[in-house]
Each structure stands twice: as structure tokens, then as C-alpha cells.
Amino acid sequence: PGTIHLKDYQPPGYLVNRTELHFLLGEEDTIVTSKLHLLRNTEGSSSGELELDGQDLELVEIRLDGEILEADRYELREASLLLRDLPEQCLLSCVTRIQPQLNTSLEGLYRSQTMFCTQCEAEGFRKITYYLDRPDVMSVFTVTIDADASRYPVLLSNGNLEETTLLPSGDTRVVWHDPFPKPSYLFALVAGQLEHVEDSFVTCSGRDVTLRIYVEEKDIDKCGHAMDSLQRSMRWDEERFGREYDLDIFNVVAVDDFNMGAMENKSLNIFNTSCVLCDPDTTTDVGYQRVEAIVAHEYFHNWSGNRVTCRDWFQLSLKEGFTVFRDAEFSSDMGSRTVKRVEDVTLLRSAQFAEDAGPMAHPVRPESYIEINNFYTLTVYEKGAEVVRMIHTLLGPDAFRAGSDLYFERHDGQAVTCEDFVLAMEEASGKDLSQFRNWYSQAGTPRLAVSESWDEDAGAYTLSVAQSCPPTPGQAEKKPFVIPLGIGLLGDAGNLRLQLEGEEPDPELEDNTHTVLMVDQQQQDFVFTGLPEKPVPSLLRGFSAPVRLDFDYSREDLCRLMSGDDDGFVRWDSAQTLAVGVIAEVQQQLASGGEPVVDPLFLQASIQLLQDPSLDPAMLAEMLTLPSENYLAELAGEGAADVDAIHSARRAVQAAVGGHCAQALEQRYRELRVEEAYAASGAQIAARSLRATCLTYLAAAGERGLELAQEQFSAADNITERLSALRVLSHFGKRADWEQPMEQFYKDWGHETLAVNQWLALQATMPDDAAVARVRHLMEHPDFDIRNPNKVRSLVGTFAGQNPVNFHRADGTGYRLLRQIVAELNAINPQIASRLLAPLTKWRYYSGRADLMRAELEQLAALDGLSPDVFEVVSKSLK
Ligand code: HT7
Ligand code: ZN
DSSP states (O other): OOOEEGGGOOOOSEEEEEEEEEEEEOSSOEEEEEEEEEEEOTTSOOOSOEEEEOOSOEEEEEEETTEEOOGGGEEEETTEEEEOSOOSEEEEEEEEEEOGGGOOSOSEEEEETTEEEEEOTTTTGGGTSOBOOSTTOOEEEEEEEEEOTTTOOEEEESSEEEEEEEOTTSOEEEEEEEEEEEOGGGOOEEEEOOEEEEEEEEOTTOOEEEEEEEEOGGGGGGOHHHHHHHHHHHHHHHHHHOOOOOSSEEEEEEESSOSSSEEOOTTEEEEEGGGTOOOTTTOOHHHHHHHHHHHHHHHHTTTBTTTBEESSGGGHHHHHHHHHHHHHHHHHHHSOHHHHHHHHHHHIIIIIHHHHTSTTOOOSSOSEESOGGGGOOHIIIIIHHHHHHHHHHHHOHHHHHHHHHHHHHHHTTOEEOHHHHHHHHHHHHOOOOTGGGHHHHOOSOOEEEEEEEEETTTTEEEEEEEEEOOOBTTBOSOOOOOEEEEEEEEETTEEOOOOBTTSOOOTTOSOOSOEEEEEOSSEEEEEEOSOSSOOEEEESGGGOSSOEEEOOOOHHHHHHHHHHOSOHHHHHHHHHHHHHHHHHHHHHHHHTTOOOOOOHHHHHHHHHHHTOTTSOHHHHHHHHSOOOHHHHHHHHOTTTBOHHHHHHHHHHHHHHHHHHTHHHHHHHHHHTOOOSOOOOOHHHHHHHHHHHHHHHHHHHHOHHHHHHHHHHHHHOSSHHHHHHHHHHHHHHSOHHHHHHHHHHHHHHHTTOHHHHHHHHHHHHHOOSTTHHHHHHHHHTSTTOOTTOHHHHIIIIIHHHHHOHHHHTOTTSHHHHHHHHHHHHHHHHOHHHHHHHTGGGGGGGGBTTTHHHHHHHHHHHHTOTTOOHHHHHHHHHHHO
16 A cells, blocks of 8 residues: 655645535445536646546446546546546536445445444545545535435435425435535435434524434433533533534434544534443443533534645644644533543553654654554644644633634635644734744654752752653654743742743732743753742643653652642642652562562552542542553553563552551542432542542452442442442452452343443453453453444453553463454454554563564564555554
């Protein structure tokens, strides 16, 4: 497969002003007739040649302006249809035959259970008909669907329903028209036996919008939370970003077989069932929050993605980074800002940093790809959102909003670039973002090495900051980034007033205990004057930039920041840094054969946290949670991660804290018991989260925690508490502790697909010796289906990603399991196959395992019929 380069971008030779599609949906096959109203693009190469994308299509007929096209005017190629001598303006009609029932890739038109549905982003539309399947070709679509109404009573597409008729054949015909020009990746079609819930929303200008969520009949009671989230998202986008909804209808459909979370098709969002359905018995608290965030994310795309879209797929972060930033702001406004920030940073540090240091590392705006599906990454999404957040920090909220307004106004109805976004921000704010652009073009996580010096006599405190960025594939040297560094200085009695040398004091400023330093050179000194005492620096406040930061804190200073800093993120981060140091120390003690001794300072700090009334329970749960084994492995660095040692050390620290704080833990655990009926409210979620944390420590320390977990499992009225109890039992107990409740869970909830998926996922994380055999056994379970991405992710994805000791077993059986299923999936669903592979690509990290991991990658490389998706990941990982 070939490589596509950003530098080779060319505007399309033709535009498609209007697209008329006709679908005849059948049980054996589907006949698609397209009518493309073509117009030569004055900005294009101005020849009469046009290459339409097409994959797995059978061409039945092709006409130009109504006449059958002679064979010498076109050429059918492997994945395209080349047309010659086209006039400047013409009507091209194509009839193609496709077989959605055989389409297991879940791209294009496919079957999920008894329904038809589509997924066209990024390049799925070319599996439906021959087309200019690229985001910069925007067209007005009219879609006619003919189908047997007894099987498919619901027939949906984008825009407004214009017509419903009964055909002489007995089929029903519907016609949908979407007045907004859109690229093919936003096209959608759904046909099936579906029920819906309906509500409405009145927009700020008074437009009454009908909102519908379509699901299978059995799930009709699970739509309330998504509907409520949708309405809140619509209001929030008006208030915060001035964005109003633009059609009279907004439909959401839930589909069980889906490659990702959800898709923002214009006015017809399609969702993975796991990202829209909510019920206390099938959806955990985290699940409820996820649904709210994803519903918001897809809705926000209506402006950041649909009204203004991407010129090419290299610009993917233009819509994804910005929309993730927008959904994160929404979630922060709906719940706790600090907790949301901590969750996002945890994901970034434990997974995005690793991606940015691995063989697939790429800039937020990549420069080349083999398969675009491989670039829906944490870098494009999460780091992309951090880049937008930094612009927000640099400009301030008002100028940022002005930039966003200008961007939407200027580019409405266009397909644009990341550069256009930055230009709008510059123009609205008057700020020069020239150097800031390096964040879009350079891969890798920058490192800030910070050191301090204190001049007692002058009351001057200097922070010296050096930035660097490691080499990444194709980028050996990096230019300096602009890094906003949020800081404060902590004194004995709290945060100190800041006065930077050379800057005028600002009498207007009420809060002068916080500032953002601009780090834009390789080496810089920042001098603070007029200080009464040597402070402890509070660095990278709010995680103001996606960087690693090194500062040599003493444990005492970390404890002070943890309990006394004004910035919630720094309080959490200090607890993490302290824990990382303590776990590393225990790891060394264990390695030298000694008994682990956990620093009493850490144990004392844990007690203090548990008794700190200023901390809300959700935040306390975050602060008490030890860094994950994956994050600790990432911190160890290339060639140094010893998963077994990390696991044992982390366990030993958990046990020590559990033992030392037993009384306080049990007290909080009891106090926080929720007496009322389940609600996904902030207060209840926080209480359950802290209870789960307390229970984990108690179980790590001994029998008491296991007893409480048994009680909790039996008494629970929701899946959150059932699973947190079962997790504790299966991670800390013996077989006798977890076997019966595990069976019970399946007996009670085996009829609920989404609950079963979580039951599979939990078993995939169990650290005991039987894990690989258990996963293999569960792959034979009647509820497992390799064609369903949710099942594959729950069982195999969770095993490879969240069971480090077993995935990295020294006998290589964990790696073999992953390779075998990737090889099988390569032919079924290449997109899922290549995503599943990610843990194997990190072979450089794991001491003593690299050869085993590489060997599996090499076996995959030798496979016949390797998809471009898997080929790209395997070949880049082996370089
Ligand atoms: N824009 C969408 C990205 C996407 C996708 C979604 C579902 C299935 C396959 C997909 N390929 C790409 C989702 C989003 O970011 O909102
Ligand atoms: Zn998105």
C-alpha cells in the first residue's frame, strides 16, 4: 500500500454540486443509483479527467447526461473509476450493486442485527458508490430509499423527510433532503425495525427542533440520559459558543455493531449502543458520564466539523481536537472542573505520551499516512484538544471566543485547514501565534526541566526552565515550542503574591498569586522578587501544557502542595508524584530481596487526605488512587519497564496504605453509603467512587475488605457497585471469593449485552495466573462474537491494554493470543485489528520481553493478505 503525503494535496478537478442517491434495499443485495451533478473546478487541474473512488462495488451501468457511456470513456481500476473527456458540466449516473450483508468491516453500508446502517468516515462512502470521497467535495444530498416496510419500517437519512409513498411493488419509498452541503463522510442511512423516544428543543432564535433517539424496542427505557444530555449540550453550545442548531430535526440511532463510539452524520448521529443507552443495571457511573460527553461531542460537531469541515484528512484535528476541547469544557461545566481535568490528564499521560514516544508517533497534523483509519488517535484527539486549550490560555476566554466566532463566520460551508483556525485566532486576538504553530507540526512530548535558586538577602527566587523534545520518526531535531507554564508559589501561610522581575506590578489584579509563564526558548530564567520566604513552586497549574515536567521536589514539599496549594490539579499531581516515588522505592526494596517498607510520610499523608474536609469525595478518590501500572511502565522508559515488579510494588503500597488507614477507610466507606435510589448525580457518583477506592485499599490489606465486598455485591442496586465489588473480589480474593458472584452476575444480567460486555472486561483484567486461559475460554463463550467490536474490545482489548502482568507473561502466551486474534480480524475488520495491536507496538519498553513481542509482530508482517491498516502499524513498529 502507498503512502499519502500532505505536501501532495491538490484541489479536486470536479465539484459535485448536487448528489442524488437512490437505494433499493434487498435481502441479497442493495442497488445504489447515483446522479452526480458535476462541475469542473476552476481551482483544480482543469482537465476532463476524473477519478472517482470506489471499493468492493459491482458497476452495473454508467451514463453521462442520460446516455450510456462507451467503454473507451472510462476505466475500472482496483479502487477507482477513471472517466475521460468529461465536459465542464454534466450529469453522471452510476448504478452499483453492493452486498451489505457480507460487509464485516463496518464501513460503508452494512448490517447490524436486523438493520441496515452506514459508517462513512473516513473513507466508507466509496464502499457505497463511486464518488469523490474526500472531505473538500461538499454537495447537497437528496436520498431516496425503497425498502420492504414490514422489515424496515424506519427509513432514515440526513436532513428533512420530504416524502413517504407506498410503491406498487409494496415497498415504501422515502425521500430525504439535506439543504446543507456536506462531504460524503457525513452521509448516513438507517433502515430497521426501531422504536424511538421523542422530545424537543427550542433554540435561541425560537426554532422548534424535534429530537428523536431510535433504538431496539427492548432498549426504549434506556434513552432518558442521552436525551437530557443532548438538550443540555444544545443549550450550552448556544450560551458558551453562540452556536445554534440549524435544522428542524435531530435524530440519533443506536447500533450494536460499531467500530468506534459514535458518528456525527448531519442530523442523523449514529451511536454505538454502549455510548447512548443508560440504565443503572447496565451502565456504570463512568458510563453515564461517557454518554453525556459523547452525546455532547457529536452534537458539537454540527458546527465544528459539519458546518465547517476539514479540507483533507491531515486536518482531522481541526474538527476533533477542537470538538474534544469543547466537550471537555461542557463536562467541566456540568460537573467538577478539576476532576474532569485530572481524568483527561491521566489518559494523556498514561496513553497519549506513550503513543507520542512510540513507532506510530505523529504530529497533531500528520504529514503522511498509509491508512487514515490509523490516525484517529489520542494525539489527534486529546493532544489536539490540549493545543486548542493552550490557545485558549494564551488568548484568554474573550479573545478565544472572538476567534471562534470569526472562524465559524468566515468558514461556514467550507472545508478548511488547521492553519485557517490559527489565523482566525490570531486575527481576532492580535496575538502572533507563529512559533505556537510548532505544536501542529512537531511530534513528541516536550520535556521541561525546572530548577530553582533562592537569594535570601534579595528575597528573589529564580526558576530556570529548559525545554527539550525527544526525536520521533522522521523528526530528529525539534524547534522550541511555546509552552504556557501555569505557576504559583506556596509559602508557609498559603500562596504568595507574585512579582516577576522587570514587570510592573498590576494594581488592578485581584488575584496575583497565579501567573502563566511563556516558555518559548530552549533555556529561560524567571525571577520572582519581593518574597518573604523561600517558596515551594506550584508548577504546571491546571496542566497548562501537554509536557513532562521534572522538578526535584522533596517529599515534604510534595505533601505541602498536596494539602495546601490553591490549584486542584497540582494538589492531585503532587499526590501522584509522591506515590510514584514511594512505589519506585518499594520496587527497589523488593528487587534486593528486602521487606517492603512504605515511607511513613506517605502513609500519614494518606490519612490526612482521608480526613481532609476541604476535599470533595470525587477529588479525594482521584488523589488516593495510585498511578496505574501502565503509567508506571511508561515512566520507567524504554527497556526498563518490569511489569511484574511494578505490579508487586504497587500492590505492596496498596496493602500498606490499606493496613495503616484501615479505620479511616472503613469509616469513610460506611459514611458514604448511598441510601437513596440510584441516580447518576454528581454527589452519588462521587460517593460511589470514593467507596470503591476505600474498598480496594481494605481488600489489598486483608480479609475485611473482601467481606465488605461480598456484602456490597449482594446489596447493590446498580451495576457500578456490583462491578466494583466484583473487581475487588476477583483482584484480591481467592477463587472461592469471586467464583460464585461472577456466576451470579451472569445469571442475573446475561440477557443485557452491555452488562455482559463489562463482565467480560472485568475477567480480562484479573491478574491471576489463569488469565490467558480464561480469556481463551471466554472467546468460546456463546456471548462472544469476533464480528462485534464491543465484544472484541471488552475481552481482548481490555486484556492486552489493562492486564499488564498477564499480557506480558514471560512465556509469551499473552502476546500469542493477541497476535492470533489480530490475524483473524485482519480479514474481518481491519480497522479493529490494527487498533487492537497497539499494546504490541510498545515492545521497546518492556525489559526482557522485546524479542517475544517483536517475534509476534514479525509473524503478522509475514501474513498473506495483510490489510493496509495492520500493515502500516506492523511495518512502522518493526522499523
Ligand atoms: N468523527 C467520528 C470519527 C470516526 C468514526 C466513528 C465511528 C466509526 C468509525 C469512525 N471512523 C472515524 C467520531 C468522532 O470523533 O466524533
Ligand atoms: Zn469527533
